[in-house]
Amino acid sequence: MKKIKTSTAKKPNVAPAKKATLPGEIRIIGGLWKRSKLPVPDKPGLRPTPDRVRETLFNWIGSDVQGARCLDAFAGTGALGFEAASRGAAEVRLVEQDSALVAQLQRMQTQLKASMVEVVRGDGLAALKAAAPASLDLVFLDPPFEATWFESALAAATKALKPEGSIYLEAPIAWSEDALAGLNLNLHRYMKAGAVHAHVLRRIID
Numbered sequence: 001m002k003k004i005k006t007s008t009a010k011k012p013n014v015a016p017a018k019k020a021t022l023p024g025e026i027r028i029i030g031g032l033w034k035r036s037k038l039p040v041p042d043k044p045g046l047r048p049t050p051d052r053v054r055e056t057l058f059n060w061i062g063s064d065v066q067g068a069r070c071l072d073a074f075a076g077t078g079a080l081g082f083e084a085a086s087r088g089a090a091e092v093r094l095v096e097q098d099s100a101l102v103a104q105l106q107r108m109q110t111q112l113k114a115s116m117v118e119v120v121r122g123d124g125l126a127a128l129k130a131a132a133p134a135s136l137d138l139v140f141l142d143p144p145f146e147a148t149w150f151e152s153a154l155a156a157a158t159k160a161l162k163p164e165g166s167i168y169l170e171a172p173i174a175w176s177e178d179a180l181a182g183l184n185l186n187l188h189r190y191m192k193a194g195a196v197h198a199h200v201l202r203r204i205i206d
Helices: 051-065 079-086 099-112 124-130 150-160 177-181
Strands: 024-027 037-040 069-072 091-096 117-121 136-141 161-171 185-193 196-203
Touching: 051 079, 051 136, 051 161, 051 185, 051 196, 069 079, 079 091, 079 117, 079 136, 091 099, 091 124, 099 117, 124 150, 136 150, 150 161, 177 185
Parallel strands: 069 091, 069 136, 091 117, 136 161
Antiparallel strands: 024 037, 161 196, 185 196
């Protein structure tokens, strides 16, 4: 009786099925909710502040965030506002116009039990103009880069800012000291990371 030989040929490699692409995510870098994930949906123009820039920003402002009243006027994923709240801000208002992003921000606020965070659906520029004069310690301005009203947003933010407060501005260009001086602002800190020009601005005090 003949023996049946067992084949030793290797089975062809079969690539595993690809997993469905999930929305991106970023993490809160420091404070109470350090390493907590914030989802980043695939939406045109949505551009969360990069981790390295956020880390540098909060190193710059340091203890100024403790007990601060903050407005994140173009909240998007909420990365800046939730980071401030995580690090001890007393009040953080997140303003966002997109209804899906607003719902996501509300879910994160509930998940984190962030009682100091208020999520508002609305126009960021209008929210800045409606803010009481000299009422805010920190204003985060990260509007769409194609926006044409950076100057209007900065002017409104300056009026809402306390004398010792700070504005964080992300823009597609570096703002010159001359341009800022015309808005009664000076450049306190600046960095460039890829396409992002990050500025910390403070009011000029006579």
